[in-house]
Amino acid sequence: MNKSIISIQDLRKVYHVGKVDIEALRGVDLEVPAGQFLSIVGPSGSGKSTLFHIIGGLTPPTSGTVRVADQDLAALTDSGRTNLRKKSVGFVFQKFNLLPNLTAADNIAVAKHISGTANGNDQEFEKVLELLGISRRLNHKPSSLSGGEQQRVAIARAIVNRPAILLADEPTGNLDTENSQAVLTLLRDLNNRLGQTILMITHNPEAATFGDRTVHMRDGRVSV
Amino acid sequence: MISKLVIENVKHRPMRSMLSILLIGVPVTLILTLVGLSQGIIEESAKRSRGVGADIIVRAPGTSMLSFSGAPLPEELVPMLAKWPHVKLATGTMNHGAGGLLEIVTGIDVDAFNKMSGGFTFLEGHTFERPDDIVIDQYYARQRKVHAGDTTELLNRPWHVAGVVAPGKLSRIFLPIKILQDLTANRNRISQVYLKVDDPKNIPLVVSSLKSKLGDEYPIMPMEQLISLTSVDNVPGLRPFINVIVGIAVIIAFAVVCLSMYMAVLQRTREIGILKSLGASKWFILQIILAEALFLGFGGTALGILLSFATRALLAVFVPASLPQAIVPEWWPIAGLIAVGAALLGGLYPGLTAARQDPIEALAYE
Numbered sequence: 001m002n003k004s005i006i007s008i009q010d011l012r013k014v015y016h017v018g019k020v021d022i023e024a025l026r027g028v029d030l031e032v033p034a035g036q037f038l039s040i041v042g043p044s045g046s047g048k049s050t051l052f053h054i055i056g057g058l059t060p061p062t063s064g065t066v067r068v069a070d071q072d073l074a075a076l077t078d079s080g081r082t083n084l085r086k087k088s089v090g091f092v093f094q095k096f097n098l099l100p101n102l103t104a105a106d107n108i109a110v111a112k113h114i115s116g117t118a119n120g121n122d123q124e125f126e127k128v129l130e131l132l133g134i135s136r137r138l139n140h141k142p143s144s145l146s147g148g149e150q151q152r153v154a155i156a157r158a159i160v161n162r163p164a165i166l167l168a169d170e171p172t173g174n175l176d177t178e179n180s181q182a183v184l185t186l187l188r189d190l191n192n193r194l195g196q197t198i199l200m201i202t203h204n205p206e207a208a209t210f211g212d213r214t215v216h217m218r219d220g221r222v223s224v
Numbered sequence: 225m226i227s228k229l230v231i232e233n234v235k236h237r238p239m240r241s242m243l244s245i246l247l248i249g250v251p252v253t254l255i256l257t258l259v260g261l262s263q264g265i266i267e268e269s270a271k272r273s274r275g276v277g278a279d280i281i282v283r284a285p286g287t288s289m290l291s292f293s294g295a296p297l298p299e300e301l302v303p304m305l306a307k308w309p310h311v312k313l314a315t316g317t318m319n320h321g322a323g324g325l326l327e328i329v330t331g332i333d334v335d336a337f338n339k340m341s342g343g344f345t346f347l348e349g350h351t352f353e354r355p356d357d358i359v360i361d362q363y364y365a366r367q368r369k370v371h372a373g374d375t376t377e378l379l380n381r382p383w384h385v386a387g388v389v390a391p392g393k394l395s396r397i398f399l400p401i402k403i404l405q406d407l408t409a410n411r412n413r414i415s416q417v418y419l420k421v422d423d424p425k426n427i428p429l430v431v432s433s434l435k436s437k438l439g440d441e442y443p444i445m446p447m448e449q450l451i452s453l454t455s456v457d458n459v460p461g462l463r464p465f466i467n468v469i470v471g472i473a474v475i476i477a478f479a480v481v482c483l484s485m486y487m488a489v490l491q492r493t494r495e496i497g498i499l500k501s502l503g504a505s506k507w508f509i510l511q512i513i514l515a516e517a518l519f520l521g522f523g524g525t526a527l528g529i530l531l532s533f534a535t536r537a538l539l540a541v542f543v544p545a546s547l548p549q550a551i552v553p554e555w556w557p558i559a560g561l562i563a564v565g566a567a568l569l570g571g572l573y574p575g576l577t578a579a580r581q582d583p584i585e586a587l588a589y590e
Contacts, residue, residue, distance in 0.1 A: 058501065058583045086503025097421075097498045097587065101232035109504045113225035166350065 001023070004067075005197050006032035006055060011089055013050050013220075024117060025200035026220035032207070037191040037198045039208035042217030048201045049169060051217070055199065056089045056167050057081035069164040086115050090158030090166045094173035096150040097130055098142040105138040106202040108160050115161040125160060131193075133158050140216040148179030155186060159196060164188070168200040184210045226508075230515045233488070244484040245523035248563050251473030255559045257535045257549060262456050264550035270451045275393035277341040278315075278418035278447050279427050282434065294319070295405070295413040302333075304437020305417055308434065310426040313340050316414035318404055322378055327385065327546065329379065330395035331404030331414075340420050341393050341405050348372035349387035352400050357386035364396040379407060396545050418447075446471035474566050477524065480588035481570030482518050489513065489578040496578050497586025506579035513578055517571025520563035528563065529556055 013025040024060045025047045032038050034171045042048050053059045055068055057076065066073040069088040076084065091097075091112075098107045132152045142150050151171060158166055170186065172180035188210050200211060208214045216223050234241045282305065284296035295318045306314035315336035322329045334352060338344070344351070347362055351373025358378065360368070365388045370376045374385050378397065389398075405411050422428050427446050434444050458463050487498070496509055538547040 053584055056501070058587075082500075082503055082505050084503075085501060091501050093501075097494070097501070099229075099495055099498060101236040101495075102229070106232075110229070110499070111225060114499070114502050114504050114508065183533060209516070 003034060004031045005034040005069055006030065006199075007065070007067040008055075009065045011051075011054065011066055012062050013047075013054060013059070014062045025054075025061075028220070028222050030215065030222050031087045032165075032197065032199065034197055035191070035195045036213060037188065037199070037211040039211035039214040040199060040222075041115070041200050041203065041205060041214060046217040047220040048108050048217050050220075052167050052169055052199070054180050055165070056091060057084035065127070087161065088164045090161065090163040092100060092122055092151070092158050092166065092168040094144070094170035096147070096154045096174070098117060098150055098154060098157075100142050103139050103141055104134060104145065104149075104156075107153060108138075108157045111160050119163055122160075128159065128190075128194075129156060131189065145218045146173050148182055151175060151179070151183050154188065155183070155190075159190065159194075164197060166196055166198045168198060170201055170203065172202070172204065180204075180207065225513055226511055230519055233492070233512075233516060234519060237488070240484065241520065241523075244480060244520045245527055247394045247480040247484075248477050248520060248524025248567060249527030251476045252559045252563050253531035254533060255562065256469055256528060256532035256555055258466055260532060260536065260549040260552050261539075261547055262459075262462055262466065263552050264548040265454065266459070267550055268487050268548045271392050272394050273447060273451050273454070275341060276418050276447070277420065279421045279424060280419040280431060280434075280444065280446055281450055282346060282417040282419065282438075283415070283443045285439070285443070288445065289557040295408070295410040295415045297414045297417065299412040299414050300418065301334065302414070302417055305419060305434075308419075308430065310421045310423070310430050311419050312422045313420040315340050316401065316412070316416055316417050317394065318401055318408075318410065318529055319395075319415045320379075320404055320408050326350045326396060327397065329399055329404060330399045331399050331401035332394070333401050333494055336355055337394075344387070344389040344393060346387045346535070349385065352386055354384055354386070356382070356384045358383040358397040359387045359389060360385060361389050361391040361393075361396045361545070361546070362366060363391050363473075367543055367545040415543050461471075470562065474562055477563050477566035478570045481520060481567040481568075484520065485513055485517055485571045485574035486577070488516065489574040492578075493581065493586050493589040496581050497583050497589065500581070500583035501587060508576055509581075510575040513575035514568060515570050517567045517575070518564060522560070522566030524567070525556075525560040525563045528559060533542065 001025050008028055008030040011028040012023070015022045015024055028047070028051060035198060040048050040051070054061050054066060054073065057073065060076070060081070061074055071084060071088070099110065102110065129138070134149060134152045134156060137145060137149055139156065145153065171187070172183055175183060184207055185199055187200065192199050202208050287294065287296065297316070299316055302314050302316040305311060313336065315333050316336070320329045321327070342438060343497065344359065351511070352359065357388065358376070365371065365385070368376055371386050372385050372388050375382050376385055401414070419430070421427055429448060431444055438444070456466070464471035496566065499509060539547045539549050
């Protein structure tokens with residue numbers, strides 16, 4: 001068994017909306033070994049996205065212990081979380097979230113630039129682009145790419161800096177069946193070939209089966 | 225990469241970018257036109273003073289060297305000064321405001337003035353012949369849209385344009401001094417006396433001997449000194465006026481960029497969220513916004529400079545005599561600094577707002 005790359009104990013997150021406190025996570029415990037492809041399923045409002053946002057360093061936990069890639073997230077400052085996003089995690093979103101003004105190649109280059117690894121040819125990554133099937137579409141802007149192509153560019157952008165963890169939030173939510181299958185197969189492939197740790201949120205039980213393991217979330221808690 | 229992001233952003237919303245550049249360009253043009261006008265008018269006036277060909281000017285006590293009207297000196301002074309040691313030529317002239325924008329009619333003793341200045345170069349027509357003859361320079365003729373032989377209205381009466389002369393000699397509108405004196409009830413009175421000395425080396429000697437004889441209260445000075453006095457700082461109120469306009473320009477440029485960049489930040493909320501999810505720091509986001517503001521500032525400066533050539537061309541068509549506008553390249557960096565500084569300042573608040581944005585809220589922004 002690999003060492004845990006994500007280790008969470010009794011994680012709680014409370015959002016303050018006006019004068020109302022909303023408890024999005026109510027004591028989550030989760031261990032994810034390095035190299036695992038984990039599917040997280042659950043209904044809307046169950047806390048899946050909040051869990052992702054905390055693991056990805058987009059928001060701090062309210063209480064509990066969260067260790068991601070050997071970093072204690074509760075102790076991280078805002079700039080510490082920025083560094084985590086820069087080096088240790090990559091995001092793939094349901095709506096692709098590519099920068100609309102830039103070509104596919106530049107979208108990937110921005111991520112490299114921000115992480116400070118912009119220089120040099122990366123032959124290994126060229127192979128990944130081949131694997132993703134977007135090598136010939138790199139000079140196009142998102143508006144002239146299909147949904148499936150956009151999501152593949154987004155995956156390339158998310159893994160270009162070799163993050164410890166890839167977080168995919170409903171990556172097939174905006175895709176038709178054919179493109180969904182292609183993207184899920186790709187994620188499976190990346191996990192098999194590169195040993196990439198992947199956490200994937202999905203509503204779709206069939207999509208969840210692409211992972212090594214599935215956990216369920218309900219009312220801010222994880223049930224295995 | 226930042227420059228690529230900025231350029232693509234600017235290209236992505238061309239209308240907003242063009243409008244911002246135009247609105248920053250306008251105050252730059254305002255500054256450059258105003259400075260160009262001040263300088264143009266002053267340079268032109270200095271050139272015309274030189275064109276008289278005199279070495280020394282004598283004015284009446286209590287009059288400013290830069291005043292344009294009035295005839296307080298007695299005409300008998302001219303023959304008296306003509307006999308002064310080392311004085312070769314003396315001629316009296318009279319100025320009278322014609323009512324229009326910086327329009328001054330100058331009465332001259334034609335023979336003496338021609339001797340001193342070397343005479344007019346006639347581009348059209350000839351010198352005074354009829355009692356209602358007037359001679360004007362090329363710029364004034366263009367402004368009034370008249371040629372030799374035409375009739376033009378001045379001092380509430382019609383005049384026959386006898387000749388159009390090359391510009392650069394004392395004034396733009398000339399009458400025989402006797403006619404102007406009679407017309408303005410200033411018989412035998414003049415505004416100033418111009419003197420030419422036998423040798424330039426004797427100018428200080430003549431000035432000091434005149435001062436000791438006529439009294440220190442007479443403004444008597446070498447022409448070169450008068451010309452050096454003709455500057456922005458010696459025209460009452462001009463410097464504060466320029467400062468006020470520059471201040472307004474700074475405020476306009478600041479407000480335009482602030483508004484424009486604030487709008488840009490709102491439009492790009494989601495993109496800022498994306499960059500933050502990729503690990504972009506606050507400083508990185510601030511840099512993008514400030515770099516775009518900088519780009520708009522430089523664009524506005526360049527456009528403002530181009531537009532100042534356009535205002536010069538327009539003024540040269542409509543009021544070539546009254547408002548000659550100079551192009552003053554020394555002011556380009558100053559106007560540029562003002563525009564770029566205001567743009568950076570205007571980009572700062574939107575930039576900080578963008579940098580502080582919560583990435584989750586930004587990513588959820590539709």
